[in-house]
Amino acid sequence: MNNTNTLLNKWCWLWFLAMVSLSSCVPTKNVREANKTMPEQYNGQLTNDSLNTALVSWKDFFSDSNLISLIDTALANNQELNIMLQKVNMAKNNIKAKKGEYLPFVDFYAGAEVEKVGEYTRNGAVEHNLNVRDNEEFPEPLSNFSMGLSASWELDVWKKLRNEKKAAVLEYLASVEGKNFMVTQLVAEIASAYYELLALDNQLKIIEQNLEIQQNALKMIKLQKQAARATQLAVNRFEAEVYKNQSNKYQIQQQIVETENLINFLVGRYPQHIPRNSDSFITKRMDAFHAGVPSQLLANRPDIKQAEYELEASKLDVKVAKANFFPSIGITAGIGLEAFKTKFLTETPESLLYNLAGDLVGPLINRNAIKAQYANANNRQLQAVYEYEKAILNGYIEVTNELSNIEKLEKSYQLQENQVEALTKSIDLSVQLFKSARAEYTEVLLTQREALDAKIEIIETKRDQLLANVKVYQALGGGWN
Known part of the structure; x- marks a missing residue:
């Protein structure tokens, strides 16, 4: 009996030593660290001031009370955001599940x-x-x-279960940052649609004013025809211009309806009128912007932080996959x-x-499946490295583009103001010259058309300025806090 026990003990020790020996032959693969190096300043930036507009709450960034009310409602009712919140809750529940796995049952x-x-x-x-x-x-x-x-x-000798729990925590934090990134997108999308709506209101107003001018000009040209000072061709040309702008008016009215419905969809409600004040749109001043330094993007942009958490989680997944080679x-x-x-x-x-x-x-023979899982975990980690670097590069380029856009739009707007002022004066002048037979009717038509186009363009430029402000605020990482 004693000999049997001795032989059994020897076999157990040999088996244990064989398991340890095989476990020591675990493959290893080193994945490079992510490159976080960034330029010290944005292209064209004159100073390295660390003051950053991204740290400003969206309620303080936007001054329009109607817009603030819309965003507030959207953050509570938007279906897409509420779907994301449930994903965050599921990631949180996964932490509890993983924590329970390394405790006794x-x-x-x-x-x-x-x-x-x-x-x-x-x-x-x-x-x-x-x-x-x-x-x-x-x-x-x-x-x-x-x-x-x-x-x-x-x-949990090899910390496999604990690493799974830590990875679940990081995945939860990544989902929170994903939710924050969606909030920044939602805030920016509502603000952009709102400014688009104000611009359409002003374009409609300009077209209606221009229609009044053109209809007066049409009456004038008809009187000139009756006095044999103009031809039917001139009358037809003026009528065509009136019909054209009446058609444009309906097109803009349809765009207003669609933009209002887009905002209502983002807010999470059925179509209704969007309260707004469009009168001060063209005179709205652009606030000064503080871009800070590029390295602040790592802490401010939710998508970059999300990619960072996912990278850290992938590193733990590699450790979990490696622990499968060891006996449990x-x-x-x-x-x-x-x-x-x-x-x-x-x-x-x-x-x-x-x-x-x-x-x-522990695994003894045919460990191909475990090796494949380990290789996949390493590949996912390298993929996460590239995703993180991509997020950093994308953030830097977005900010650089929008800062340049803001600068160019400001210069363009100043020139367009001069253009609109000159063409507005030329409308009355062309009519007076036509009445005194010192200008052709085509000059009157052309002047009215150019003045309308210039007024529409300056409204679009003002809209683009406001949109650029929203985009650079989002690109810097603002809008979620």
Whole structure:
């Protein structure tokens, strides 16, 4: 008997040493670190002032109370954002699930069964000749009642389960940043649609004013025709211009309807009028912008922070995949009561049962699947490195583009102001010259058309300025706090 135990112990030690030896042959692969190096300033930036507009809350960034109300409502009702919030909650619940996996599992059980075995079997023969006590035969059929506690615990020697839990935490933080990034997009989208709506209102107003001028000019040209000072061709040309702008008026009215409905969709409600004040649109001043330094994007932009958390989670996933090469150690235990009659359940120690076992299980032969999982984990980590670097580069370029756009739009707007002023004066002048037969009717038409185009263009430039302000605010990482 002693020889058998000695031989068994030797085999156990040899098996354990073989497992450890195989585990030591785990493949390793080094994935390069992400490159966080950024220029010290944006292209064209004159100073390295660390003051950053991205730190300003969106409620302070936007001064229009109607716009603030729309954004506030959208943050509560927008379906897309609410869907994202549920994903964040699921990521949070996953942390609890992963945390529970490396703690002991304890279960309660209770059971009852009845069994009749054949008499001409080993169990049947034994039971037939067995007495429980004096003058008390073994019951047939045999009932069995049990109750107790069972426990199991996988020892997290290689920190596989803890790393899974840490990765779940990082995935949760990444989902929070993903939600923040969606908030910045939602705020920017509503603000952009709102400014688009104000611009359309002003374009409609300009067209209506221009229609009034053109209709007066049409009356004038008809009178000139009656006095034989103009031809039917001139009358037809003026009428065509009136019809053209009336058609444009309906097109803009349709764009207003669609833009209002877009805002209502983002706000999460059915179509209704969007309250707004469009009168001060063209005179709205652009606030000064502080872009800070490029390195601040790493802390301010939610998409960059999301990519960073996902990169850290992928590093832990590699450790988890590597831990699969090592043997797992498990402990199981149980304690309870068992008897064939319920009255015996409380008789201890006769009805008491317990067990304690430990096991060591590890991959020995054909580890291709584990190797493939480990290789995939390394590839996902490298992919996360590229995603992080891409987010940083994209953020820098977006800010640079919008800063340049703001500067160019400001210069363009100043020139367009001069153009509109000159063409507005030329409308009255062309009419007076035409009345005194010193200008052709085509000059009147051309002047009115150029003046309308210039007024529409300056409204579009003002809109583009406001949109550029919103975009650079978003690009810097503002709008979610």
